[in-house]
Amino acid sequence: MAGNSSRKGAIRKTSKKPTAGSGGRVRRGLEGKKSTPRAEDRVYHKAHKAKNAKEAAERRNPAVRGGGRRRGSSDAEWIAGRNPVVEALRARIPVTSVYVAEGAERDGRLREVFKLAAEYGVGLLEVSRGELDRLTSGAVHQGLAAKIPAYEYAHPDDLLDAAAEIGEKPLIVVLDAVTDPRNLGAVVRSAAGFGAHGVVIPERRAASMTASAWKTSAGAAARIPVAQTVNLTRQLKAYQEAGCFVVGLAADGDLTLPELAADADLAGGPLVLVIGSEGDGLHRLVSETCDRLMSIPMAGVLESLNAGVAASVALYAVAEARTRL
Secondary structure (H helix, E strand, O other): OOOOOOOOOOOOOOOOOOOOOHHHHHHHHHOOOOOOOOHHHOOOOHHHHHHHHHHHHHHHOOHHHHOOOEEOOOOOEEEEOHHHHHHHHHOOOOOOEEEEEOOOOOOHHHHHHHHHHHHHOOEEEEEOHHHHHHHOOOOOOOOEEEEEOOOEEEOHHHHHHHHHHOOOOOEEEEEEOOOOHHHHHHHHHHHHHOOOOEEEEEOOOOOOOOHHHHHHOOOHHHOOOEEEEOOHHHHHHHHHHOOOEEEEEOOOOOEEHHHHHHOHHHHHOOEEEEEEEOOOEOOHHHHHHOOEEEEOOOOOOOOOOOHHHHHHHHHHHHHHHHHOO
């Protein structure tokens, strides 16, 4: 029946009037209240217990932090354009597959790509131009693109293990605030050439092992591990606890490179060289964590070297000193 108020959906009328000013009282009641703590900071929350369990596991077994070599934080990278793809294959960057657009002009560069891909066992796939546009996010690909996988970074502790396995004192290069991937590639190349056991970089706000870094390393990135760390200062302290002497490169260092090279205990012992960016140098906390700060003597008014050159000079001096021991 239409007038039956007991049926579902009927609106029930009430004689109660809304209380005036209730909103103001609610606001006053909320004044002075603090923000809700994060779940992991609440001692009775399961997230807090999980955090404590994870930290305890890391203290018991440092390998839990990294689990050996692991995937980098970035996804696969695309190299677009005929010249870049040719150069990538020539530099032996680990290309997994080459994509060619349907109807692409077969010029000399494309023929060289086909030859190198066949020689190195790289897969060739033909796709539509629209699909290649999508894969390369609209880059100017000229009908050709190459895919490289995300770099597999080592854990910083792996570098100590690498030195121990061959019976050598660790020699590790750590980069602080180096954002140019070409500088990173140059450092990796020098580290491999002068007998270092690996390179450590920060996980954030720093250059990573991109195609540009791979190319600059001239293939050295395949021969020497590069590790990432979340906290550079904490990692330097971990190296110190493992018996390494940490030396940071700085223009105002109280130790010179010739003095380091002449000291058999320093040059020949477990050593970590920390190199900052050309513009900013070492961060304050990183600088304060180093056991000593070292300068590279130079003639003239040149104030600093870029990271790649500084690493080469320092590593050569250490390598040459170690051959005399």
